[in-house]
Amino acid sequence: MIFYGTNSSKIKKGQLRNITCPNCSNDVSMNYTVFGKYFHLYWIPFFPYGKVNVAECNTCKATYDIKNLDQKINAKFKIEQDRNPTKTPFKHFSGIGIIALIIVGGILYDKLEENDSLDYAKNPKIGDVYYFELPEMKGHYSTLKITKITKDSILGLENNMEIGSKSDMDKILDEKNYVYPFSYSKEELKDLTKDLSVFFKITRD
The missing domain is CATH 2.30.30 (SH3 type barrels.)
Structure with a gap:
């Protein structure tokens, strides 16, 4: 049986200040988390295919996909990302790296055998x-x-x-x-x- 699919992991955390929460209507700070999504095979990440940005109100704990919030919040988030871009971790390319090592190892082995x-x-x-x-x-x-x-x-x-x-x-x-x-x-x-x-x-x- 082949186990494959998609998964995600936390790759960045931050905070957005002076935000009006759509749920409790308070002026609050929101903690945000960036999740990196990836395809996996036998639970080994092979390559990333996108990100999800989630914000949580510090007061009422309501959570949101940032892209669904108003333009002001999205603008703040964009400024935050421009200042400190989210980088995809190398571990999300682990499968590709393993395959590359196997190929290189095979080439070196063949050369030594020759x-x-x-x-x-x-x-x-x-x-x-x-x-x-x-x-x-x-x-x-x-x-x-x-x-x-x-x-x-x-x-x-x-x-x-x-x-x-x-x-x-x-x-x-x-x-x-x-x-x-x-x-x-x-x-x-x-x-x-x-x-x-x-x-x-x-x-x-």
Whole structure:
């Protein structure tokens, strides 16, 4: 179940002096509160969408939406706001901030993963796993694993399983899936991994 909706929080308080209250007709001061409205998802504020300005008579405690009061009161409120504008708090953008951090974190993680793969490609070791897209079936992926390194050659086993999603490739890494032998010269493998265009990721335990 997705919990979403709207909410508000107090973002400013102040006072309007020498006001005639429409309810008790006394010359009073009114305390006002500015509420910032925002959309939320799972109770996390995502972005603001407006403000509500509420005034309360100090004498009779009647409350009003300031926009519904007379022009004189609205003019006083406008002067007060011009002098000290109400700022939307950063917390009302929390959701957007969290999403931005996740995106930036993902980009940094991918970059670190790419740098690791390039480092492993320069110095292959037994147990390294190479991830690739099947050349004859675009959008399908598999892996191979290095099992032996000689003076001139890299030998190993290719995975007999494939999967249609890069993000789910860990599901096919079971040792029993590596059954098809392969071999490359060190120069061949170096060419295939120099820019990660063939093997897009290399992992090492």
